[in-house]
Amino acid sequence: MNSSPWWKEATIYQIYPRSFFDSNGDGEGDLPGVTSKLDYVKSLGVDAIWLSPFYTSPNKDGGYDVANPRDVDPRFGNLEDAKELIAQAHQRDLRVIADIVPNHFSDQHVWFQAALKAGPGSKERERFHFYDAHADGTPPNNWISIFGGPSWTQVEDGQFYLHLFDSSQPDLNWENPEVNADFEKTLRFWIDLGVDGFRIDVAHGLIKEDVLTNHPDPQGLSDALRLDVAMDFEKRNALLLTVPFFDRQGVHEIYKKWRKLFDSYGDREIMAVAEAWVHPPVNATRYVRADELHQVFNFDLLTADFNSDVLFGVVERSISLNATVNALPTWALSNHDSPRVASRIGDEQARALALFVFGLPGSTYVFAGQELGLPDGQLQDSDRQDPMFFRSNGPSKGRDGARVPLPWSGETTPFGFSTGKPWLPISQSWKDFTVEHELTDPKSSLHLYKNALELRKEFLVGAGGITWLESSRHGSKEDALLSYSRGPITVVMNLSDSVQECDTAGKLLIVSGANVDARDGKKVIPARSTAWFLT
Numbered sequence: 406m407n408s409s410p411w412w413k414e415a416t417i418y419q420i421y422p423r424s425f426f427d428s429n430g431d432g433e434g435d436l437p438g439v440t441s442k443l444d445y446v447k448s449l450g451v452d453a454i455w456l457s458p459f460y461t462s463p464n465k466d467g468g469y470d471v472a473n474p475r476d477v478d479p480r481f482g483n484l485e486d487a488k489e490l491i492a493q494a495h496q497r498d499l500r501v502i503a504d505i506v507p508n509h510f511s512d513q514h515v516w517f518q519a520a521l522k523a524g525p526g527s528k529e530r531e532r533f534h535f536y537d538a539h540a541d542g543t544p545p546n547n548w549i550s551i552f553g554g555p556s557w558t559q560v561e562d563g564q565f566y567l568h569l570f571d572s573s574q575p576d577l578n579w580e581n582p583e584v585n586a587d588f589e590k591t592l593r594f595w596i597d598l599g600v601d602g603f604r605i606d607v608a609h610g611l612i613k614e615d616v617l618t619n620h621p622d623p624q625g626l627s628d629a630l631r632l633d634v635a636m637d638f639e640k641r642n643a644l645l646l647t648v649p650f651f652d653r654q655g656v657h658e659i660y661k662k663w664r665k666l667f668d669s670y671g672d673r674e675i676m677a678v679a680e681a682w683v684h685p686p687v688n689a690t691r692y693v694r695a696d697e698l699h700q701v702f703n704f705d706l707l708t709a710d711f712n713s714d715v716l717f718g719v720v721e722r723s724i725s726l727n728a729t730v731n732a733l734p735t736w737a738l739s740n741h742d743s744p745r746v747a748s749r750i751g752d753e754q755a756r757a758l759a760l761f762v763f764g765l766p767g768s769t770y771v772f773a774g775q776e777l778g779l780p781d782g783q784l785q786d787s788d789r790q791d792p793m794f795f796r797s798n799g800p801s802k803g804r805d806g807a808r809v810p811l812p813w814s815g816e817t818t819p820f821g822f823s824t825g826k827p828w829l830p831i832s833q834s835w836k837d838f839t840v841e842h843e844l845t846d847p848k849s850s851l852h853l854y855k856n857a858l859e860l861r862k863e864f865l866v867g868a869g870g871i872t873w874l875e876s877s878r879h880g881s882k883e884d885a886l887l888s889y890s891r892g893p894i895t896v897v898m899n900l901s902d903s904v905q906e907c908d909t910a911g912k913l914l915i916v917s918g919a920n921v922d923a924r925d926g927k928k929v930i931p932a933r934s935t936a937w938f939l940t
């Protein structure tokens with residue numbers, strides 16, 4: 406079966422280039438390193454790669470601080486390397502998605518440097534959010550940055566500029582048409598170079614409202630926006646309805662324009678996926694209306710408990726909300742901003758959840774290393790590089806754990822990732838997680854992913870919607886079975902710590918854990934496992 410357009414039910418493999426493969430021994434992954442591993446990527450059975458930023462950047466926020474969006478940072482190679490990567494990917498029938506960062510630039514971008522020089526009231530400053538201090542010298546408002554600390558930094562002449570993230574990431578002023586014109590130039594630049602789509606960073610953040618007004622509870626709001634801060638569900642939801650800098654109506658006008666630009670490339674089927682953390686969840690569907698973007702990330706599975714009620718709710722809600730705008734959902738269990746799924750919910754559970762999700766309609770994102778079942782890297786504070794760790798002054802350890810480089814081969818760290826010293830240490834305990842090792846083990850996570858993605862392509866892509874068979878709402882015991890059928894496949898997940906019987910008929914195709922037995926005409930699903938049956 407196949408799906409048209411290409412992105413609709415694609416499996417997209419996220420590569421964080423700095424952590425993927427180092428081709429020149431400087432301890433950091435690079436574009437030629439990615440190119441050299443494309444056969445491996447293809448062998449996983451994915452359809453596309455999404456590359457986290459590789460543009461010119463002082464790298465204060467892992468490259469999400471872009472100093473020149475139309476060039477490659479020397480640490481990753483050069484534009485010729487980017488072209489070669491794209492060409493080699495296309496030769497293998499892999500599409501390439503670039504990451505575009507429109508909410509902010511790096512403070513090293515020429516525009517920001519010019520704004521600093523030009524001074525208050527200049528047209529150069531109007532490309533950012535520069536404001537005078539209050540009479541008492543305090544910043545224009547009390548917003549707290551997503552990474553902790555004030556959202557405002559003062560420059561020498563006394564004005565403040567807004568940065569929702571690190572102080573090295575000044576927010577752009579999207580009310581200024583010059584900003585959109587420059588981004589359209591960047592989009593065209595990469596499309597003309599061959600990319601097939603974009604992941605839009607902080608897609609919900611471009612338009613700000615009430616920039617000169619204090620928020621009534623800035624600390625509460627800041628905590629509510631952070632995944633690593635526990636908070637009462639209702640309280641968090643109430644606070645998330647009060648964010649003055651996210652999900653404003655104006656962002657949609659921008660994406661309508663971008664959609665026209667993408668569509669102007671006709672049968673190249675250029676796509677875009679929005680990174681939009683919005684509340685309430687229904688708001689996410691606005692980003693994928695017919696005249697806007699193609700996909701919006703659903704982040705619920707990055708935090709959801711391994712609990713049938715919770716997972717039923719997440720899956721059902723995402724499918725049905727997207728259906729209201731005729732879109733398909735997206736699924737992601739890990740990414741470069743959140744703990745790896747194996748560390749968060751457990752190794753067996755992570756395998757079970759992946760197999761459960763691979764059966765669902767829509768597009769699936771796999772974060773490089775997830776296929777190996779990698780846990781988060783264990784790091785000393787002295788190893789950490791994430792601004793979130795430094796700006797939060799303690800409570801957040803930051804996101805480096807998920808960004809530890811991939812182990813490829815051999816018996817000793819750094820396991821073939823680099824001939825030099827990796828930018829984050831790779832623990833010796835990852836010996837059994839190398840690609841080389843997992844390829845020799847038919848029970849490995851790597852084999853599970855490869856086999857599942859092959860079966861997904863064969864039986865499920867384009868197979869339509871799901872029918873729920875078992876959930877707590879369909880009579881199953883809480884935390885026991887969650888099951889649906891789709892096309893010719895029945896997917897059964899046993900979330901409990903003991904084996905569970907189910908009535909499913911059909912031939913076992915794949916199971917994430919131990920073997921499935923048969924007993925009295927019933928199938929016995931192993932604990933913390935998912936199985937697919939061909940019916």
Ligand code: NOJ
Nearest residue numbers: 466469506570606607742
């Ligand atoms: C989301 C990106 O995924 C994250 O890594 C980055 O720090 C922020 N946006 C700011 O660009």
